[in-house]
Amino acid sequence: MISNDQFRKRLAELFGSQNLATLATHTDGQPYASLVAFYAADDLKHIYFVTPKTTRKFANLNADSRVAVMVNSSTNQASDFHRAISVTAVGSAEEIEGSETEPVLKRYLIKHPHLEEFVRSPTCALVRISVKTYYMVKNFQNVMELHLKP
Amino acid sequence: MNWILSTEEIQSGDRHRVGGKGYALSLLAKNGFKIPLTVCITSDAYQEYVVSTGLRERILLELHRKDFKEMRWEEIWDCATRIRNMFLSKPFPDDLSREIRTAIGGRFRDKSVAVRSSAPEEDDAQSSFAGLHESFINVAGVESILKHIRLVWSSLWSDAALLYRQEIGLDVEKSSMAVVVQETVTGDRSGVTFTQSPNDENQGVIESVYGLNQGLVDGNIEPDRWIMDRSRNTIVNHTPAERKYWMVPGPKGVRLAELPAEKSTHPPLNSQDVNFVFKTARKAEESFKMPQDVEWTFDKNSLVLLQSRPITTLRSDKPKDERGWYLSLHRSFDNLKALRRKIEDELVPGMIAVAESLGAIDPAGLADQDLAAEIKKRWEVNHKWTNIYWADFIPYAHGVRLFGQVYNDAVHPDDPYEFIDLLTNTDMASLERNNMLMDLAAIVRSDKNLAQALKQADDADLDAEFRSKMDEFIEKFGDLSCAVTGGRNCVLGTGPLFQLLLEMANHPAPTGSHRKNDRLSQLHQNFLDSVGEYQKAWAEELLELARSSYQMRDDDNIYLGRIEAQLLAAVQEAKRRLEDPSDHPASKILKQALEEVDFGTESPKSGPAAAATGDNLQARQLLGQPAGPGIAKGKARVIRKHSDLADFKYGEVLVCDAVDPNITFVVPLATAVVERRGGMLIHGAIIAREYGLPCITGIPDATSLIQTGDEITVDGYLGIVTVGDAEL
Numbered sequence: 001m002i003s004n005d006q007f008r009k010r011l012a013e014l015f016g017s018q019n020l021a022t023l024a025t026h027t028d029g030q031p032y033a034s035l036v037a038f039y040a041a042d043d044l045k046h047i048y049f050v051t052p053k054t055t056r057k058f059a060n061l062n063a064d065s066r067v068a069v070m071v072n073s074s075t076n077q078a079s080d081f082h083r084a085i086s087v088t089a090v091g092s093a094e095e096i097e098g099s100e101t102e103p104v105l106k107r108y109l110i111k112h113p114h115l116e117e118f119v120r121s122p123t124c125a126l127v128r129i130s131v132k133t134y135y136m137v138k139n140f141q142n143v144m145e146l147h148l149k150p
Numbered sequence: 151m152n153w154i155l156s157t158e159e160i161q162s163g164d165r166h167r168v169g170g171k172g173y174a175l176s177l178l179a180k181n182g183f184k185i186p187l188t189v190c191i192t193s194d195a196y197q198e199y200v201v202s203t204g205l206r207e208r209i210l211l212e213l214h215r216k217d218f219k220e221m222r223w224e225e226i227w228d229c230a231t232r233i234r235n236m237f238l239s240k241p242f243p244d245d246l247s248r249e250i251r252t253a254i255g256g257r258f259r260d261k262s263v264a265v266r267s268s269a270p271e272e273d274d275a276q277s278s279f280a281g282l283h284e285s286f287i288n289v290a291g292v293e294s295i296l297k298h299i300r301l302v303w304s305s306l307w308s309d310a311a312l313l314y315r316q317e318i319g320l321d322v323e324k325s326s327m328a329v330v331v332q333e334t335v336t337g338d339r340s341g342v343t344f345t346q347s348p349n350d351e352n353q354g355v356i357e358s359v360y361g362l363n364q365g366l367v368d369g370n371i372e373p374d375r376w377i378m379d380r381s382r383n384t385i386v387n388h389t390p391a392e393r394k395y396w397m398v399p400g401p402k403g404v405r406l407a408e409l410p411a412e413k414s415t416h417p418p419l420n421s422q423d424v425n426f427v428f429k430t431a432r433k434a435e436e437s438f439k440m441p442q443d444v445e446w447t448f449d450k451n452s453l454v455l456l457q458s459r460p461i462t463t464l465r466s467d468k469p470k471d472e473r474g475w476y477l478s479l480h481r482s483f484d485n486l487k488a489l490r491r492k493i494e495d496e497l498v499p500g501m502i503a504v505a506e507s508l509g510a511i512d513p514a515g516l517a518d519q520d521l522a523a524e525i526k527k528r529w530e531v532n533h534k535w536t537n538i539y540w541a542d543f544i545p546y547a548h549g550v551r552l553f554g555q556v557y558n559d560a561v562h563p564d565d566p567y568e569f570i571d572l573l574t575n576t577d578m579a580s581l582e583r584n585n586m587l588m589d590l591a592a593i594v595r596s597d598k599n600l601a602q603a604l605k606q607a608d609d610a611d612l613d614a615e616f617r618s619k620m621d622e623f624i625e626k627f628g629d630l631s632c633a634v635t636g637g638r639n640c641v642l643g644t645g646p647l648f649q650l651l652l653e654m655a656n657h658p659a660p661t662g663s664h665r666k667n668d669r670l671s672q673l674h675q676n677f678l679d680s681v682g683e684y685q686k687a688w689a690e691e692l693l694e695l696a697r698s699s700y701q702m703r704d705d706d707n708i709y710l711g712r713i714e715a716q717l718l719a720a721v722q723e724a725k726r727r728l729e730d731p732s733d734h735p736a737s738k739i740l741k742q743a744l745e746e747v748d749f750g751t752e753s754p755k756s757g758p759a760a761a762a763t764g765d766n767l768q769a770r771q772l773l774g775q776p777a778g779p780g781i782a783k784g785k786a787r788v789i790r791k792h793s794d795l796a797d798f799k800y801g802e803v804l805v806c807d808a809v810d811p812n813i814t815f816v817v818p819l820a821t822a823v824v825e826r827r828g829g830m831l832i833h834g835a836i837i838a839r840e841y842g843l844p845c846i847t848g849i850p851d852a853t854s855l856i857q858t859g860d861e862i863t864v865d866g867y868l869g870i871v872t873v874g875d876a877e878l
Contacts, residue, residue, distance in 0.1 A: 001851040004767050078207035079323075082214035135770065139214055141870055143771035149764040 007146055008044060011134060014071060014085055015040040015047075019112065023049070024068040025060035025093075032060055037115060038069065039108040045148060047089060047129045048104055050119045058095075058125060065092040067129060085138045091131040101126050153195035153246060154253040157188050167192040169268030169328035174438070174458045181437045183430070183455050187333040189253060193270060193326040195246060196303055202243045209233050209307060210323065215773055215869075216850055218316055223309065224829030225848050227551060228775060230309040231830075235558055235566040237304035242296065250299070254331060255292050262290045262334040262399065265298040266457075267305060269327045271320060282311040283327070287364060288334055288399050295331060301559075302329045335454050336399060337447025339418040341373065342366060343431035344461060346380065346441035353386060354378040356427055358418045361396030363445055363456065364404050370482065371395050371406075374417045378428050385424055390417055427453065434458045481548045483692060489546050490698055497542060501709040504531055508716035513723035521724055522743035528717040529747035535713050543706040549699025550831055553692055560680035560689075567830055572673055572693060573700040574839055579708040580811045581840060583627045584818050590619060591654035601655060604648040620647075627708075628715055633792060633812050646796050653819060657800040660818045660841055704811045704836055711812040721749045769855035769873050775828055776869035777835035778845030782822040786860045788853050789813070803864060805856050809834030817841055822864035824871055826852040846871055 002010075021038040024031060034057045036049035047069055051058050061067055072086035096104070104126060109116055118124060134146040152159075152167070160168055160176035168176070172190035179185050200206040212229050221229070242250065267283035284305035286298045305311065306327040315322060341358030357366060357373035365371030374393075377386040393414040397404045419427065430453060431444040438460065445456040481489070508528055513521055550573065557569035593616055594601050603611035612620070624647075631646050674693075681689040724740040787798050789806040798804070798816040806813075808827040814837045817823065821843065825834040828848020838845035844866030849855075856862060856873060863872040 001854050002767070004765055007767055078204070079210065081207055082210045137771075139216065139773055140211060141771055141773045141868070143769070145768050145770045147766040147768065149766075 002144060004146070007134075007136065007144065010085065010136065011044055011087060011146075012040075012042075014073060014087055015044075017073060018071050020071075021047070021049070022070045023057055024070070025057050026064060027056070027060050032056060036069075037112050038071070039104075039111050044134070045131060047091075047131060048108055048126060049129075050108070050115065050124050050126050052121075052123055053125050054123065058127075061093040061127065062095075065094055067091065067093045069129060081140055085136065087137075088135040089129065089131045090133050090135070091129045093127050093129045095125045096128045097126075104128075151194045151198070152192055153198065153249050155190045155192055157185070157190075160190065164192075166270045167194060167328065169193070169270050169330075170459060171266060171268035171457055172328055172330045173268075175330065175332075177437060178434065178455055178458055181433075183434065184452065185332075185455050186335045187257060189257060189331050190268065191250065191299055191329040191331065193328045195250070196306075196327045196329075198246050199240075199242060199300075199303070202246075203240045205236055205240055208236055213312075213322055215775070216848065218312075218322075220850050221848070222828050223313065224832060225775065226312050227309040228828070228830045230307055230312060231551075231554060231558070231566050233307040234301075234304040234555070235563075237300045238297075238558060238562050239564070240300075242300075247296070250296065251292055254295050258295070258331070258333060260290055262288050262336075263295060264330075264332045264334055264456075265289050265295060265302055266330045266332065267302045267327060268330045269306060269325070271315075271325065282308065282314055284308070287362070288404055299329050299331070303327050332456070334399070335447055335449045335456070337362065337449050337454065339423075340366065340447040341418070341427065341445075343427055343444045343446065344441070345428075345431045345435040345444070346461060347377070348461070352380050354380050354428060354431070356419070356424060358427075359391075359396060360393070360409055360413055360418050361398050361407075362404055363397070363447060365395065365397040365406065367445075370484070371397065374419070376419075376424050378424075380432075383425060383429060383432070385421060388417070388424075393417075423448070430455070431458075481545055481552070483552065483695070486546065486549045486552065486695055486699070489542060490549070490695060493542060493546055493702060494698070497538060498705075498709060501535060501713060504535070505709070505712035505716060508713065513720040516723075518727065518739055521720065521727075522739045525717070525720045525724060525740075525743045525747055525749075528720050532713050532717045535710055539706060539710055543702065546699055547703050547831065549695050550703065553696030553699075556681070556689070556692060557677055561677055568673065569677075569696075570700075570830070570839060571670060572677070573697050574836075578701050578836075578840070579705045580814050580837060583623075583708075584815055586619075586623050586627070587651070587654065587815055588659055588818060590616070590623065591651050592659065593619070594651050594655035601652060604652055607645055607648055609644065620644075623647075628712075630815060632715055632718055633795060633815070649796060650798075650815065653798070653800055657819070700831075700836070703831065704833055707811040707833070711810075717747075721747070772849045772852065772855060772871040772873070774824070774846040774849035774852075774869045774871065775830065776866055777825075777830050777832075777847045778823070778838040778843055778866045780822075780842065780844035780866045781864065782844045782866075783861070783863045784821040786824075786856045786858055786862045787820075788856055788858045790853055794858070803862055804834075805852055805862075806834075807853050808832075809837065811837070817843070822846075822866070824849060824852055824856070824862075824864060826850065 019037055020035050023034050023036045026032060034055070036051065038047055038049045040047045068088055068090050070086060070088045072084055074080040074084040074086070105119055108119065119126070131148055133148065136144050155164065155168060157176040157179045160173065165173045168190040175185055175188050200209070212232055241247070264285065264287040266285035269283055284302055286301065289295055289298045306325055312322070315325065339358060339360055340363040341356060342363070344355040347353040347355050356376040356378060359366045359371050359373045366373050372391040374391045375389045378384070379386050393409055395406050396409045398407050427446065430446070431442060434444055434455065435442045438458065441461045442458045443461050444458045447454055447456060508531065511524065513524060516524055553573070554569045558566055561568070594604060600613065600616060629644050629647050630650065631643050677693070678686050678689055721744065724744055728737055728740055782803070784801050784803045786805045787794065787802040789795060789804065795813055795816055798819055800819045801821050802819070803822045803824060804816060804820040805824045806826070809823065809825050809832070811833050814833065817837050818841065823834050823838040823843055823845040825832065825847045826849055829835065830847070832847060835845050835847055844864045846864055846866060846869050849871060856871070860873055861875060865872070
C-alpha cells in the first residue's frame with residue numbers, strides 16, 4: 001500500500017517534471033479552464049503561478065478564491081492511458097504581494113527562467129494556491145486522495 | 151515495410167522481423183534441406199494490426215490495471231483471456247487483409263497448412279518460449295488461416311507467456327510476433343531429433359512416432375527412442391514404445407486414433423532411417439553452428455524438416471525456470487477427464503468418509519493421552535488432504551478455463567466471460583447450505599416467538615420442528631461458529647447461527663439468480679451450433695466437464711473445511727482443558743501436542759494501517775477486475791478477522807482479503823462483494839454471480855484502504871470501487 005511519503009514523493013516528481021498546469025476557476029457558476037506555468041513549494045502546501053491582472057482567470061479567482069489545478073504527465077500518445085499520472089489539487093487562491101513575493105519568485109524563475117520579463121511586469125500578479133486536497137489518478141482509474149493538515 | 155516474406159526472400163537482416171522459427175526455415179531451405187512450402191507473416195504485420203486497431207494500448211491498459219508482480223496467476227489468466235478475445239473480435243485492417251489474402255490464397259489455395267508462432271524473442275539461446283506460444287495445424291481456407299494468424303498473435307499474451315516474460319525480465323511493450331504459415335505435410339512417420347543429448351554431450355537422441363508429430367510434441371503419445379553416438383553416427387540403444395495410438399488429420403486440426411495393429415509391432419524407423427535422420431540433423435547443426443532440436447516427418451519416404459531450433463540450456467536444468475509449472479497448469483481434455491473420475495469417484499467420497507469417521511470420535515470423551523494422539527492424527531489427515539487439494543483439485547479448475555477458451559473461439563462473444571453463465575446454477579454445496587439457511591430464516595421471519603427465543607439464545611424454547619431442521623443443518627454444515635469466531639480459536643456454540651438467522655429473518659429474502667432459463671438454453675444452443683456438427687458431442691462432453699470443474703472449485707473447500715473442522719474441534723478441546731485450572735496434569739502432554747501441530751500460539755492478524763499523523767491519505771477510486779456485472783452502493787463490512795463476520799448486516803458490502811466458501815453464508819445478506827485476491831473464477835466471484843451481485847476482485851490492499859462503515863459504490867461493469875460521497 002502506498003504510504004504518505006511515497007505519495008508525496010510521486011507528487012514532487014510529477015511537479016518537477018511538468019511546467020504547465022490547467023487552472024479551473026468560475027464566473028457566476030460558469031467554469032473556466034486556463035493553462036498556467038506553475039511552481040509547487042517543497043512542502044506541497046502551496047502552488048504558485050503568475051498571471052496578468054487583466055485576465056479572466058484573475059478576475060474569477062478574485063471573485064471566488066476556490067480553484068482547482070490539474071497537472072499531468074500525458075504525452076499525447078495512446079500509451080498515456082496506462083502510463084500517465086494526473087494530479088488535481090483543490091484549494092483557495094490569493095494574490096501575494098510585498099516582501100513575501102521575492103523568495104517565491106526566485107524559485108519560480110529557476111523553473112521558468114524564460115518568464116523573467118513577464119513576472120517582473122507591474123501588470124502581473126503572483127498567485128498562491130493553498131492546497132486542501134490532492135487527488136492522484138494512475139493506472140487509468142485508480143484514485144488516491146491526500147487531505148493536507150489545515 | 152514487408153508484411154509477408156517467402157523463405158527465399160528472407161535476408162540475414164530479417165531475423166527480428168520473421169522470428170527464430172521463420173529465419174531457421176529460410177536457412178534450411180537455402181542450405182538445400184527439404185522443407186514444406188512456407189511464408190512468414192512478419193512482425194511488421196503484427197505491429198500494423200495492433201496499432202491500427204488500437205489493440206496495442208488496450209493490451210497495455212489491461213496489463214497495467216495493477217502492478218504485474220501483484221497479479222496472481224488466475225488474474226494473469228483472466229488478462230490473457232480478455233486479450234485473446236480482443237484478437238478474436240478485431241478483424242484485420244483492409245490493406246493488411248488484402249495483402250495477406252493475396253499471398254496466402256495464391257500459394258496455398260485450399261491446401262491444409264500449419265500456422266505457427268515465430269516470436270523474435272523465441273528460440274534464441276538465452277530464452278526458450280517452446281510451448282508457450284500457440285501453433286495450429288491442419289488449418290484450411292483463407293478465412294480460417296486469417297483467424298488462426300490472429301490466434302497465434304494473441305498467444306504472445308497467453309498466461310504462460312506473460313509469466314515467463316515477466317520471469318526473465320523481457321519488456322512487454324517491446325513484444326512482437328511473426329507467424330509462419332506452412333503447407334501441411336501428412337507424414338506417416340514423424341519425430342524430433344536432438345543432435346546433442348541434454349544428459350550426455352557425446353550423444354544425440356531421436357524420438358519417433360507413427361503419424362503426425364503432434365502427439366509426440368504434446369506428450370500424449372509415447373515415442374520410440376534411440377540414443378545416438380555423435381562421433382560415430384551409430385545407434386547406442388533403442389527403447390521401443392507401446393505404440394497404441396497415432397495422430398492423424400481430423401476434419402479440423404488433428405485427432406488421436408488407435409494405431410492399426412500391423413504397425414504397432416515394429417518401430418516407425420528402421421536402423422537405416424535412424425541413421426539418415428540423425429545425419430541430416432547433424433548437417434543442420436553444421437549449418438547453424440550449434441546443437442539443434444529438429445522436427446521432421448517422412449512424406450512417402452522423403453524426409454522433410456519442419457523446423458530446427460537451437461537446444462536451449464534452459465530446458466530443465468535451471469532450477470529457477472518455472473516454465474514447466476506454467477505449462478502444467480494447462481491440462482488436456484483427456485487429462486481432465488481422468489482427473490474428474492479420480493476426484494468424483496475417489497477423492498470426494500474419501501474426504502466425506504474421512505470427515506465422518508473423525509467426527510464419530512468425540513474429543514471430549516478422550517483421556518488426555520488419547521486426545522493428544524487424536525490431535526496428531528487429525529493434523530496428519532488434514533495435512534494429507536490439503537496436499538491432495540493442491541495436487542488434484544487446483545489443476546482440475548482448468549476444466550473451466552479450457553471450456554472458456556473453446557467457447558470464446560467458437561462463439562466470439564462480446565463478453566469473454568459469457569461462458570460462465572452456462573456453468574452456474576449448479577448444485578454447489580455452498581448454495582445448498584445457504585438455501586437451508588434461508589429456509590430456516592423464513593421460519594423465523596414468520597414466527598415472532600421463535601425470533602424471541604433466538605434473541606435470548608434460549609435453546610430450550612425452540613419448537614421441535616425448527617429444532618430438528620436446525621440440527622439437520624448443523625449436522626451437515628456445522629454451527630458456523632468456527633467461521634465466525636475465528637478458525638483456530640473457535641468457540642463452539644449456536645450463538646453466531648442464531649444471530650445470522652435473525653439478521654436474515656429481519657429482511658426480505660434475496661431473489662437469487664436473475665438468469666433466465668430461456669436465455670441459458672439459447673446460449674447453450676448457440677454454442678453447439680458454433681462448434682459445428684462433427685464436434686457437438688465433444689462440446690457437450692466438455693461443457694459437462696466444465697460444470698463439474700466449476701462446482702468443484704467451491705465444493706472442494708467445503709469438503710476440506712469439514713476435515714479441518716474435526717481437527718479444530720480436537721484442538722479446541724485440548725485448549726479448554728489447558729485453561730481449566732482443575733485439570734492440571736493435562737497441561738504438558740496436550741501443550742506438546744498443540745505445539746507439534748503448530749497450534750501453540752496464535753499470532754494476531756494485522757488490522758488496518760495506522761493512521762498517519764497530520765495529513766490524511768485516503769483511497770477514492772480503486773481499480774480491480776470486474777467479476778460480476780451490476781452496480782450497488784452500501785456500507786462496507788471489512789472482514790479482517792473471523793469475528794467480523796458475526797456483525798455482518800443486511801445491505802452491506804462484503805470486503806475481504808479472500809472469500810472462502812466456508813464464509814460465504816453471509817453473501818445472501820450482502821449487496822456486493824469486493825475481494826483483494828484477484829480472478830474471475832475465484833469463490834467470491836462465483837458466489838456473487840450466483841446471487842446476481844456486483845463483484846470486483848483483485849484490489850490490492852482492499853481491506854486496508856476501505857474501512858468498515860465507509861459508504862462505497864461497487865461498479866461491477868468497470869471494476870471500480872468508489873469510496874465515500876462525491877463531495878470534495
